Amino acid sequence: MEVRRILSISVPPGNRVFAETLAAINQRITSDKLAKFKGTARVSIRHLEFLHPTRQINRKAIRQLIRDFDGERYIREEPSHRIPVIIDNSMLQVALEKLSLTTETFRAKADYPPFLELESGVKLECLHGQYRILAAKEYLAAS
Numbered sequence: 001m002e003v004r005r006i007l008s009i010s011v012p013p014g015n016r017v018f019a020e021t022l023a024a025i026n027q028r029i030t031s032d033k034l035a036k037f038k039g040t041a042r043v044s045i046r047h048l049e050f051l052h053p054t055r056q057i058n059r060k061a062i063r064q065l066i067r068d069f070d071g072e073r074y075i076r077e078e079p080s081h082r083i084p085v086i087i088d089n090s091m092l093q094v095a096l097e098k099l100s101l102t103t104e105t106f107r108a109k110a111d112y113p114p115f116l117e118l119e120s121g122v123k124l125e126c127l128h129g130q131y132r133i134l135a136a137k138e139y140l141a142a143s
Contacts, residue, residue: 038092039106040082040113045137048085049123050130058131065135079110083129091122 095116096106106114118124126133 037107038087038089038103040110041095041106041116042113043085043116043118043124045133045140047118047122047124048083048126048133050133051125053130055130057134061131062135062138065131066139069135069139081132083132084127085124086127087124091118092116094119 093103095118096103098117099114101109101114
């Protein structure tokens with residue numbers, strides 16, 4: 001549920017029109033993301049799923065991530081390791097009410113995200129991080 005800049009392209013010198021168009025697109029994407037961003041939270045891994053995987057599973061990459069988890073080279077709280085998800089507004093409101101948090105307070109807790117207790121069977125659609133989720137599920141199952 002983290003907002004990131006997703007467009008970063010070098011522009012050849014002298015191509016000012018292209019650079020201005022690219023900057024406008026980047027600004028629109030950033031504005032759209034901020035408008036939809038609800039906040040940052042921790043949730044149980046059992047609630048995370050990929051409804052539309054976009055690539056083949058690379059077992060070698062997953063094994064490397066598991067080794068990273070085991071060797072403590074992977075810091076869970078690192079903001080760059082967060083996985084953006086889609087959550088229904090009503091689901092989020094129910095979870096926030098359980099924690100006695102307002103929407104504004106929740107958004108302000110990005111540095112120390114609360115743990116959201118979601119109803120059993122609730123699935124959150126992940127937008128990326130498929131290998132991290134698969135590796136984490138294997139790692140936690142073996143622990």
